Amino acid sequence: MKRWHQAALGALLAAAALLSGCGTPSVEVVRAKKEMAPFVYETEARMDAVHTMEIVPRVSGTILSAVPDIGTALQAGQLLIQIDASPYEAQRADLMGRVSSASAAPAAPVDDSMEASLLRQGIITRAEYNRLRARRGGAAVSAAAPATDEAARIAMQAVQQAINDCTILAPISGIIAQNYVADSKTAAAGKTALVIRQDSPVAATLQIPSDMDPILEKAKADKTLTVTISGAGGPWYGELKPQPNPEGDAYTVYRVQADNTDRGIEVGRTYPVRIDSGQKVEGYVIPATAFIKDDMVEVVNGDDLIDVRTVTVASTMGKNRLVIDGLSDGDRVVVHPTEALQLGTEVRVR
Numbered sequence: 001m002k003r004w005h006q007a008a009l010g011a012l013l014a015a016a017a018l019l020s021g022c023g024t025p026s027v028e029v030v031r032a033k034k035e036m037a038p039f040v041y042e043t044e045a046r047m048d049a050v051h052t053m054e055i056v057p058r059v060s061g062t063i064l065s066a067v068p069d070i071g072t073a074l075q076a077g078q079l080l081i082q083i084d085a086s087p088y089e090a091q092r093a094d095l096m097g098r099v100s101s102a103s104a105a106p107a108a109p110v111d112d113s114m115e116a117s118l119l120r121q122g123i124i125t126r127a128e129y130n131r132l133r134a135r136r137g138g139a140a141v142s143a144a145a146p147a148t149d150e151a152a153r154i155a156m157q158a159v160q161q162a163i164n165d166c167t168i169l170a171p172i173s174g175i176i177a178q179n180y181v182a183d184s185k186t187a188a189a190g191k192t193a194l195v196i197r198q199d200s201p202v203a204a205t206l207q208i209p210s211d212m213d214p215i216l217e218k219a220k221a222d223k224t225l226t227v228t229i230s231g232a233g234g235p236w237y238g239e240l241k242p243q244p245n246p247e248g249d250a251y252t253v254y255r256v257q258a259d260n261t262d263r264g265i266e267v268g269r270t271y272p273v274r275i276d277s278g279q280k281v282e283g284y285v286i287p288a289t290a291f292i293k294d295d296m297v298e299v300v301n302g303d304d305l306i307d308v309r310t311v312t313v314a315s316t317m318g319k320n321r322l323v324i325d326g327l328s329d330g331d332r333v334v335v336h337p338t339e340a341l342q343l344g345t346e347v348r349v350r
Contacts, residue, residue: 030333031331032323045271055192057187061166062186071175078170088163115133172196199260199263228273231269231272284324296311300347
């Protein structure tokens with residue numbers, strides 16, 4: 001009887017142990033192992049025009065001409081906007097009348113006396129000049145030679161320039177990318193009315209870990225670097241241009257530029273971009289399914305608890321990613337993390 005009780009107790013303890021184990025999730029892991037792998041960077045990037053120009057009127061007024069719609073192709077020198085110049089033409093006519101009246105008026109006598117000479121040189125004041133003239137018994141007259149109406153001349157030039165500015169021609173050939181005056185039909189001085197873009201060349205910006213800068217520089221020197229833009233009608237081959245990184249940030253901004261002479265790349269659309277360095281780098285090749293964020297994975301530590309690691313991904317290699325920082329040899333990386341696996345969760349490795 002005693003023996004039966006002992007057997008039953010053992011069975012209960014075994015069952016309890018088994019049931020307690022059922023609450024511990026099991027995970028599949030891959031052990032991190034450093035190796036040499038090709039550096040290939042793949043991403044998607046928006047392609048934009050390299051050359052754009054804003055059309056900013058210098059004068060304000062009603063637009064009399066038809067304004068080209070977005071997408072309209074145009075040539076340099078083509079009429080873009082004709083602003084109503086009639087207010088400025090009226091000002092010009094008024095100024096011309098004033099200049100004509102001033103020219104028809106008889107010229108004032110010119111004083112060529114010593115006092116006038118001193119006044120013109122700034123040696124004496126107008127009041128002193130008048131006193132000296134009075135002592136000599138002469139009336140104060142113009143102390144300067146007849147002069148043209150300088151103010152009117154300057155004003156005429158300004159008005160004529162405003163009239164010229166009412167006609168706006170296309171400075172470059174291209175396509176209308178933005179139209180800010182289509183509804184109001186009113187131009188405002190200093191405010192952008194149109195934007196012209198050229199569809200060749202095109203470029204996109206992307207970020208690559210700064211640790212890869214020497215690899216890309218070597219690839220350029222060795223002529224092993226290939227930049228490919230994929231899409232219908234492609235592929236297109238481009239050039240990789242690093243942008244200044246004076247702060248030494250963790251990521252360097254690069255510009256991918258393509259000639260797009262066939263206009264096959266549509267400005268504003270996103271295209272797959274592949275940068276193949278033709279070089280190998282040292283890192284850890286981890287399945288893409290292991291990432292809970294673009295730069296984060298979960299690992300099982302020595303106590304069989306979930307830990308979270310922030311890593312630096314150098315490139316995407318098909319279904320894998322190349323990690324160059326944040327992992328160590330032997331780390332057990334969870335292959336298929338789930339929402340149930342939180343920091344500190346106890347797991348069983350299968």
